[in-house]
Structures are given as structure tokens and as C-alpha cells.
Amino acid sequence: MEIGVLALQGAFIEHEMMLEKLGVSVREIRQKKDLDSQLDGLIIPGGESTVMGKLLVDLDLVDSLNEKIGKGLPAFGTCAGLILLAKEVDGKPGLLGTMNISAKRNAYGRQSGSFVATEVFAYKRSVLMTFIRAPYIESVDHSVEILARVDGNIVAARENNILVTAFHPELDGDTFVHEYFLDIVKKYIESQKNEA
Numbered sequence: 001m002e003i004g005v006l007a008l009q010g011a012f013i014e015h016e017m018m019l020e021k022l023g024v025s026v027r028e029i030r031q032k033k034d035l036d037s038q039l040d041g042l043i044i045p046g047g048e049s050t051v052m053g054k055l056l057v058d059l060d061l062v063d064s065l066n067e068k069i070g071k072g073l074p075a076f077g078t079c080a081g082l083i084l085l086a087k088e089v090d091g092k093p094g095l096l097g098t099m100n101i102s103a104k105r106n107a108y109g110r111q112s113g114s115f116v117a118t119e120v121f122a123y124k125r126s127v128l129m130t131f132i133r134a135p136y137i138e139s140v141d142h143s144v145e146i147l148a149r150v151d152g153n154i155v156a157a158r159e160n161n162i163l164v165t166a167f168h169p170e171l172d173g174d175t176f177v178h179e180y181f182l183d184i185v186k187k188y189i190e191s192q193k194n195e196a
């Protein structure tokens with residue numbers, strides 16, 4: 001199994017450390033040719049979605065990523081990654097737009113927007129959730145499964161092989177959410193084998 005981590009800007013090293021802790025090979029995605037060989041999943045980290053989005057456009061990565069995610073490549077977006085994957089952001093089209101959710105950027109206010117909460121993730125167990133100038137999900141299509149809420153707002157969701165969290169599970173040393181993503185990846189690898 002090899003997971004690509006978009007390494008243009010933001011908290012990508014923390015995701016790499018999580019994956020390494022779980023014994024998974026990591027490939028940093030910095031340019032188009034990094035997508036040439038087979039990948040089993042992709043993480044889009046937190047950071048600043050406008051900056052990361054501009055780099056994705058400048059490096060001509062948008063179409064290649066959309067094609068792969070559209071064909072079922074598992075993708076996990078945290079915070080800015082959620083914003084980039086959302087079909088709609090603050091009423092406008094999102095950049096990658098591969099997931100049928102509407103996101104609200106800086107939903108908790110710009111300055112006072114950093115906090116932690118503990119809530120149940122995916123009906124399984126409680127997880128510490130760190131929010132940093134985070135978005136939340138305002139609405140989802142029927143195809144989207146809601147995985148966590150904080151104060152009634154949706155902060156984690158899944159649609160087929162796409163997982164998003166408004167919080168930063170890579171910062172808290174708990175590998176639970178990454179393991180959840182790797183389960184999606186394992187099922188994807190199995191389904192690829194069955195197709196072959």
C-alpha cells in the first residue's frame with residue numbers, strides 16, 4: 001500500500017508521520033509526475049485552501065487529481081483539504097469539487113477559531129478533535145454519510161471513498177481516523193484486485 005500526501009503547503013508532514021506510524025509507505029505529491037505510478041490513496045492536508053488551490057492550478061494538478069478521485073481513488077481531506085474537495089464553498093464551486101457537500105470556510109470566526117472538542121467519530125468511539133480556523137459542512141447530499149458533529153455542525157463525513165474532517169486528526173497522536181481511512185483504502189485495493 002502506498003498513500004500519496006499532497007505536499008505543497010500546510011500540515012503534510014504530520015500526516016506522513018501518522019502513516020509511517022501505521023507502517024504505510026508515503027509518497028509526497030509535489031508535481032504532476034508524482035501521480036504517474038499507481039497510488040492507493042491520497043491525503044489533502046490542512047493549511048490555507050486559497051494558497052494550496054492556487055498551487056494546484058499553477059502546477060496543473062487539478063484535472064489529474066479529479067480524474068483519479070472520480071475513478072474511485074480514496075481521498076482524505078482535512079480542514080483546507082475538506083474545502084478543496086467540497087462541491088460548494090460559501091455558495092461558490094469548490095476547486096476540486098469531487099464531494100457532494102457544501103462547506104463554510106472559517107466557520108468559527110478567524111481569530112477565535114481554534115479549539116478542541118471530544119466527540120464520537122463514525123459511531124465508533126470518542127476522538128479528540130483539534131480545530132484550527134476550521135470550516136464545517138453546512139449541507140450534504142443523500143449519498144454522504146455524516147460521521148461526526150460538534151455543537152450540531154457536521155465536522156466529518158464520507159461519500160464512497162472520500163473522507164473529510166474539519167478537524168486535524170494528524171495533530172493528536174491518535175491514529176483512529178487514519179485507520180478508518182486505511183480501511184477504505186484496503187477495501188479499494190481488494191475491489192481493484194477483483195476487477196483485474
Ligand code: GLN
Pocket residue numbers: 045046047048049050078079080081083105106132133134135
Ligand atoms: N481556514 C483555512 C482555509 O480556509 C483552513 C484552516 C486549516 O486547514 N487548518 O483554508
